[in-house]
Each structure stands twice: as structure tokens, then as C-alpha cells.
Amino acid sequence: MNKNLFRLQCPIPKFDFDIITLAHGSGGLLTGELLESGVFNLLKNEKLDKRHDGAFLNINGDIAFSTDSFVISPIFFPGGDIGELSVNGTVNDVAMCGAVPQYLSLSLILEEGLPIKDFWDILVSIKYAAQKAGVEIVTGDTKVVERGKGDKIFINTTGIGKIHHKANIDIKNIKKGDKIIVSNNIATHGTAILSVREGLEFETNMISDTRCLNHLTLMLLDKFGHDIHFFRDPTRSGIAGTLNEIASGMNLGIMLNNENIPIDSQVKAACEILGLDPLYSANEGIFMAFVSESIANYVVDLLKKSEDAKNAAIIAEVVDDHHGQVLITNPLGGRSVVQMPVGEQLPRIC
Amino acid sequence: MKYLTEYRNPELARKVLNEIKNTVTKSWKIMEVCGGQTHSLIKNGIVDVLPKEITMLHGPGCPVCVTPLHLIDKAIFLAEKENVVLCSFGDMLRVPGSRKSLLEAKAGGSDIRILYSPLEAVNIAKKNPDKEVVFFAVGFETTAPSNALSVIHAQKLGLTNYSILTSHVLVPPAITTLMNDPESNIDAFLAAGHVCSVMGYWEYLPLVEKYKIPIVVSGFEPLDLLQGILMTVKQLEEGRAEVENQYVRMVKKSGNTSAQKIISDVFVVGNQTWRGIGIIEKSGYNLKKEYSQYDANKKFLIKTDNIVYEPDNCIAGDIMKGIKKPPECLNFRKKCTPKNPIGAPMVSSEGACAAYYNFSTMFKKISIKK
Incomplete structure (x- = not known):
């Protein structure tokens, strides 16, 4: 309703x-x-x-x-x-x-x-x-x-x-080659909240994506069971903070693919104007799933059938390289490190 | 995003990069003036892929970095006064003053608000007639028009509870100082696109004439920067020294004349202290006499030292003059990190030290398999 x-x-x-x-x-x-x-x-x-x-x-x-x-x-x-x-x-x-x-x-x-x-x-x-x-x-x-x-x-x-009887969610289950799937657009909640903070108000029709995710995660567990290695919802510190938290506890690294990260064009534009990085923006309506490579495309296809996960995408891979760190590809084919955020992101001067 | 996405096209970027490689024959040192350009050069990995003949030097164009320590102390002093609402751009908050940062003052109970536009501060003053609202007006020529406009608005509304604490800095005098510094070794400049969108680029013509250095007005996206670098390298290789404009979609030679008029109505050019560099003659804006009632320096008796000493071993000044690079600093990544910054360039997202810390893979002890 x-x-x-x-x-x-x-x-x-x-x-x-x-x-x-x-x-x-x-x-x-x-x-x-x-x-x-x-x-x-x-x-x-x-x-x-x-x-x-x-x-x-x-x-x-x-x-x-x-x-x-x-x-x-x-x-x-x-x-x-x-x-x-x-x-x-x-x-x-x-x-x-x-x-x-x-x-x-x-x-x-x-x-x-x-x-x-x-x-x-x-x-x-x-x-x-x-x-x-x-x-x-x-x-x-x-x-x-x-x-x-x-x-x-x-x-x-x-x-x-x-x-769930088929679940085996543990950071230790994350393996080299695992694909990391994000269930929907990133940075939506953080940017929508910012748009109504005193002093930063801007005209927009962005709305928070807060929603329950249990129906989606249970659907994946029913279907894929142990091939789902890990779930995490990237709330406060965004996908950058959450992936860093996960990577820091592993003898593996995470390679993010900049081009595949789903984001609403309005949210992206607002972040550009304010000088904020959407990777560090808060989320309330998405989760990340670490899954076996063999099922990754099926997971995305299944998620996309749901209105709450229609922009699901594979955004990263677990690699046996740069252990404990998250790297991202940049437009020129180079790679840069995605750091753990220090505190709240602050809008820049100009 | 029109005018942004096209300038991030990887294929075009690689084409321009190849053209740079085919053009360059000698070693050149090019300084990008603006911190936004530094950030983009490093975030997009451009410094890693440029031919080895080209060294990018990171200039003083980060407003947070050059705002003098004593002014941050003044802002904190005002914020800690009863009845004062101190409004500031977001990235000033984390900069350490000599005792604490504005963020720490906020945690201590001061009413400090992060704004995106100074006009918002005027609104706060209007809504809170019993409070004194002070805007910490920092920045280059880019933010000067909106800061000036806030004073005009306050005057039109007849507000007596609004004032600004100014720390405005100007690009052309900084270029002059850098060129006159015997230690600096700069062959050309990429001028800051957004400063020029306000001021135009006529101001740079005498500099090119006097110092025989190419100055190319450049934007901030990867393709803008690569094109700007290509135009600069072509001039250097051909022995030309001209002002050229890469950022034509935003910058006219005359600039934005309405914005310039607002600036000259409200501000007067005066000497200004640059953090890490020192006093530069005629390099800042102060409020004109007729607007002195909006000058926080005159309105309040501010009890802070005008001379405060910089933290030991911070080489921010040398970095902003292009003499040294962040990884050459003994404190870099050790004592000085974004979590515990010693100098301002580690705080602001546009500071050279923070850009190296946050994005560059070049100076990290991590193995990247090919």
C-alpha cells in the first residue's frame, strides 16, 4: 500500500x-x-x-x-x-x-x-x-x-x-575472484538529506531511498545459498568507507570499476556542485553482496526484476593484489586508492 | 551532465595525451595555479601518465591553504563569543588554528553553520535579529562577487547584525611573487578557469610580456587539463609566450563584467598575508570604507595575536611555491595525515598534500601487480 x-x-x-x-x-x-x-x-x-x-x-x-x-x-x-x-x-x-x-x-x-x-x-x-x-x-x-x-x-x-537455513555469511568466506554487486543507485539518501539542510538547500526532487532490504537478501539466499559470501549495507560512510572496512580485515584487495557504479544523474550533478564524492555519501536503501563469480550475472538479473533493485550492477572484484586496500579505475586507465574517510564530508568553497 | 561528461571521455583524453607525447622534446615545469586542478590531475591519474619530461608543480590556489592562521584564530574567537553565529564554507572547518579548529569550537558549543552561499548567511541574520551573524568570507576572485553581494543585500535589508570576516586573495600578484622568487623554477602556468570566468584574462597579458612565460587558462576536467597542458607545451617548444584560453566554454577575455562591478563597488585592493608565503602587496580585497559597518574586524574587538607561528617542519609554503612536492615532506603520511593535519594543504580537498594522500598510488608502499 x-x-x-x-x-x-x-x-x-x-x-x-x-x-x-x-x-x-x-x-x-x-x-x-x-x-x-x-x-x-x-x-x-x-x-x-x-x-x-x-x-x-x-x-x-x-x-x-x-x-x-x-x-x-x-x-x-x-x-x-x-x-x-x-x-x-x-x-x-x-x-x-x-x-x-x-x-x-x-x-x-x-x-x-x-x-x-x-x-x-x-x-x-x-x-x-x-x-x-x-x-x-x-x-x-x-x-x-x-x-x-x-x-x-x-x-x-x-x-x-x-x-536463513541456507545462509553462510562471513567475511572469511570472501574469496579472490568474488564479484561485488550493489543493489541500486548509490549516494541517494545522503544527497537528498543534504539538499534540505539549512544553508545548503537547493531545488531538487531527489528523495531518500530508505527501504527495507530483507525481502531482497532473502530472495538471494533462497536461490543462491552459500554462493552468497557476504552482505553489507553501506550506510554512513558510503560504499568507500564500507569497502575499506571490509578490505582492511582481508588478505585480499578490492578493485572498483568506476564506470559501473550506478548513480542517479541528479545526485551525481548535486555532488559535482557541492564538491562531494558520491562514494562517501550515505546510503539507506542499498546493500552490497559479495558473490561467487559464477553466479554474479544471475544475481544482477534477479535483482533487476525488483523495483527496489532495478539498477543493480557488478561494481567491483576481489583481487589478490594491494592487500587491505580499495583501488578504483580512473578514466585514463590509471588506478587510484579509495581512502577511508576521515569525518563527515564538507562542501567545498568554490 | 552537459559540459562535464564530454570532458571525461577516455578515448579523447588518450588522443590528447599522445599528442603531448609527440610534441614534447625538452623538460618543462608547468604550474597549475588552482587547487581544483591539482585535485583533478591527481584523482584522474594524469600526473602518472604524462611524459617524464613534464613536471606538474602545484600552485597556491587553494583558498583554505592560504588563509592565514591568525584569521582562523579570529574566526574561532568570534564563534566563541556569546550571541554570534559564525557561518563558513564547509572546508574551512577542519583547518587547525593555533589552538583548535572551527570544528572543535563547534563541538565546544559555538554556533557555527556550514553554508554553500553567503546569501544564506544574510537570511540567517534576517531571521535572527537578536544574534550577530558573521560570514567567514574566504576565497579567490571566484567567491568575491557572492561575498560582496551578501553585503549589498544586508545593506538593502537594513540589517545591522551582519558582517563579514574577509580573507580574499588574488591570483595575478601571486604569480608575480612566484616569478620573482629566486628559488622558484616555473616555465609556464595553467591559470585557474573559474577565477578567469569572473575576472577574464586581460590581467595576465602584462605578466606574459614581463616574464616571457606562457599562461593558458584551463578548466578542471581531464580533457581540459590535458588540452591546457598540450597548448602550454606547444608554446614552450615553439618559444612562444602568450596568454591562451582553453576554457572557452566558460571564460571570456573580459570576464564577467557585472560580477567585477559588484566586487569593485564593495571591495578595495589591499596587501594580504598568504599562509606559508607571507605578505604579498596588493593581493587581497578589503571592504571599502563606506561598508565598514559590515567589517567584522572593525565591529568586534578581536583579541588574538596577529602573528602566529606555523607548526614546526611544515613545508606548505615551499609546496605552494612549487619548490617541493608533498612526499618530500618528512611529516607526509607520518605525522601529517588528513586525520591529524599539521598544515592546511592536508586538510582541504583541494590542498596538494591531501590530493597526494588521497588519490595518488605513486608514493605508497603497496604492490600493484601489472
Whole structure:
């Protein structure tokens, strides 16, 4: 279902207040009202409904377990918001372990003064994202901090899921000759967020690509099993940072092919103007798969059938050369090193 | 991307490269003035594939690198004042001042905002009448028009809470200084395309005349640079010394006259300190008297030393004068890295040291199998 249609089905309940106050975190009547009419009612499921201190779960076998905190500004951005991001982020981290994400915890830290309307919109996004990913939110917590002690809303989510029976995801499985596939266009999320930062606003219709990736990774595991050697979603430090992290732990090197890296032309142009390198730009809706050479083209073909991975491409190869480093081809046939980023990329002067 | 993609065509680039190889017979030292060109030359591997007769020297055209240390201290002093919002271009933030960087001041609680356009700073001043908004106006001739325009806008809006801390530098006086330096050994220049898109290239005619050196206005894409180098080598081999324009799609001889008018309305040429090089006569812009109420230097009592000493063993000055290359520095890749920069050229993405550190495979202890 479309996100806007989904929102219409979740109208904001009638509260006696329009902003979050410290009383909402005190555990008293106002906390009760916020949780009962708000959180519990909206996110309703059998496990959450027990209203216990924790959730009772029954999972047999190996599980993957991951946590992430979300502290972004702005909290609403083109193509998504912090709620959706906080579900997708943890779902994707669990999925990258080769697991089927099943249950999430949700911890909200609200700053006094947050409009209830914003709070509700974020909650609805959380429900929407959870439904899309096929996970349940089974336990959680809400705290309120004084104005100025937070930044509107911070969210922590933790997720667990059972490892897929055909999965064997381990950095040690990466071999010489493995192809590295990226599931869709790079740098989309980072550039879309930048386009609405105060001081850098530019007119564009770029939107974040935040999405859950578990359906795609599970589809690949079902079909290719052990031939999938490694998954990773290149979030904060972009594909450059993530590939460097992986390479630094290996006795092998990574050779990126500049010409094959998929990127939207608007995103590319925005990066040119601001002097940013899309390789270092944040991503929220893509993953990289290290796969055996023999299946690489099949993986790309299969991914391309999905709307969420229609620009999938082989972007790099694992080589027995320049160990621990990532190199990239450049237009003249030369090669240069792709360094680990130092900090956040800063737009240049001219 | 029109006007970019075509200039990254590998086949055409190889053709021009071959033409350079067929033209060159003697050794030549060519300095690219602008840091953006340095970055592109190294990122695209051009320095690795040029014939050995051609040595590229990396010039002083990185605004972050030449902004004097005491001005960074001043910016930090202002940022740390109660009630001041300091606005800056992004890549100034990581440059170490004598005590700390702007990024560290930001972490310490100062209100420092990264902007892409100075006009945004005027907007912030308008929205926050109870705050003093200061824009750290650095750069070459390229950023001068928009910095000047921000002052004009502030005046039109009647804002009294906006000012700029200027550190503007100019290319032609820097070329003169380099040519007069007995240690420098430069045969020709690639002039900075974007500076010339504002100023034109008439200013370079007397330099060519006086020093008998070719100056070729060049763009930033691989094909631009290779073409610029080819035009320069042809002049050198033929014994000509002229101003030529490779970047015709952006640069006219007269430049952008409206932008020049805005600059001359707001700024006056004055002496300027260049980090690593020293004071160069008539090489910078200061605000004119009639705009002194927008001059942060006059508006605030800034208590910082005007003379601060550069970190030990930093050879940034020699690098920007083309006397040395980054790998010749004892600190390069050892004590001085982008994570812990000692000198400014390691900080900015346009600095020569950072370009060598980030992209060049030439000076790394890694084996690359053929």
C-alpha cells in the first residue's frame, strides 16, 4: 500500500495536549494516555498487548541480533522520516547477517515541546515500515527530556531474527575472484538529506531511498545459498568507507570499476556542485553482496526484476593484489586508492 | 551532465595525451595555479601518465591553504563569543588554528553553520535579529562577487547584525611573487578557469610580456587539463609566450563584467598575508570604507595575536611555491595525515598534500601487480 493512503487509515487520536511535556515521561496519567491511545493502539500485536516488562519470544536455532540509534536532522526529509529510517536501519542490519528479521524493540527519547502531530506522523511511519518489512514491534520504552537536552526525537531500535537455513555469511568466506554487486543507485539518501539542510538547500526532487532490504537478501539466499559470501549495507560512510572496512580485515584487495557504479544523474550533478564524492555519501536503501563469480550475472538479473533493485550492477572484484586496500579505475586507465574517510564530508568553497 | 561528461571521455583524453607525447622534446615545469586542478590531475591519474619530461608543480590556489592562521584564530574567537553565529564554507572547518579548529569550537558549543552561499548567511541574520551573524568570507576572485553581494543585500535589508570576516586573495600578484622568487623554477602556468570566468584574462597579458612565460587558462576536467597542458607545451617548444584560453566554454577575455562591478563597488585592493608565503602587496580585497559597518574586524574587538607561528617542519609554503612536492615532506603520511593535519594543504580537498594522500598510488608502499 502507498504510504499516503496508509497514513489516511491511521488518523491521529484525540489527545488533551498538542505537545510533548515532561509529564508524558513521568509514568503517570499522561504517560498512560500517550501510550494507550498512541503507541500500543497503533502498533498493536499479540506480544506487545501483554504489556509486560519485556516480550516473550520463541525462536529456535541461530539468531542474528542488532541495535542502532537514530539521531538525524531534519527528522522529516524528502522521501521519509526518522521513524521509517529507524525500522529499516535495524531490519537491514539483521538482514545483512543473512537472517530473517522478526522482532524489534522501540525506544523513544522525546524532547519536551515536540508537537504531538509530528510524534504521531513518526509513529505511523514506524508502523508502515514494520508492516512492509514483515516485523513486529514487541517491546519498547518512552522517555522525555527537557527542552534543549535533545533534538526533537531520538530513536533506538533493536532487532532479532532467525538465520536463513541456507545462509553462510562471513567475511572469511570472501574469496579472490568474488564479484561485488550493489543493489541500486548509490549516494541517494545522503544527497537528498543534504539538499534540505539549512544553508545548503537547493531545488531538487531527489528523495531518500530508505527501504527495507530483507525481502531482497532473502530472495538471494533462497536461490543462491552459500554462493552468497557476504552482505553489507553501506550506510554512513558510503560504499568507500564500507569497502575499506571490509578490505582492511582481508588478505585480499578490492578493485572498483568506476564506470559501473550506478548513480542517479541528479545526485551525481548535486555532488559535482557541492564538491562531494558520491562514494562517501550515505546510503539507506542499498546493500552490497559479495558473490561467487559464477553466479554474479544471475544475481544482477534477479535483482533487476525488483523495483527496489532495478539498477543493480557488478561494481567491483576481489583481487589478490594491494592487500587491505580499495583501488578504483580512473578514466585514463590509471588506478587510484579509495581512502577511508576521515569525518563527515564538507562542501567545498568554490 | 552537459559540459562535464564530454570532458571525461577516455578515448579523447588518450588522443590528447599522445599528442603531448609527440610534441614534447625538452623538460618543462608547468604550474597549475588552482587547487581544483591539482585535485583533478591527481584523482584522474594524469600526473602518472604524462611524459617524464613534464613536471606538474602545484600552485597556491587553494583558498583554505592560504588563509592565514591568525584569521582562523579570529574566526574561532568570534564563534566563541556569546550571541554570534559564525557561518563558513564547509572546508574551512577542519583547518587547525593555533589552538583548535572551527570544528572543535563547534563541538565546544559555538554556533557555527556550514553554508554553500553567503546569501544564506544574510537570511540567517534576517531571521535572527537578536544574534550577530558573521560570514567567514574566504576565497579567490571566484567567491568575491557572492561575498560582496551578501553585503549589498544586508545593506538593502537594513540589517545591522551582519558582517563579514574577509580573507580574499588574488591570483595575478601571486604569480608575480612566484616569478620573482629566486628559488622558484616555473616555465609556464595553467591559470585557474573559474577565477578567469569572473575576472577574464586581460590581467595576465602584462605578466606574459614581463616574464616571457606562457599562461593558458584551463578548466578542471581531464580533457581540459590535458588540452591546457598540450597548448602550454606547444608554446614552450615553439618559444612562444602568450596568454591562451582553453576554457572557452566558460571564460571570456573580459570576464564577467557585472560580477567585477559588484566586487569593485564593495571591495578595495589591499596587501594580504598568504599562509606559508607571507605578505604579498596588493593581493587581497578589503571592504571599502563606506561598508565598514559590515567589517567584522572593525565591529568586534578581536583579541588574538596577529602573528602566529606555523607548526614546526611544515613545508606548505615551499609546496605552494612549487619548490617541493608533498612526499618530500618528512611529516607526509607520518605525522601529517588528513586525520591529524599539521598544515592546511592536508586538510582541504583541494590542498596538494591531501590530493597526494588521497588519490595518488605513486608514493605508497603497496604492490600493484601489472
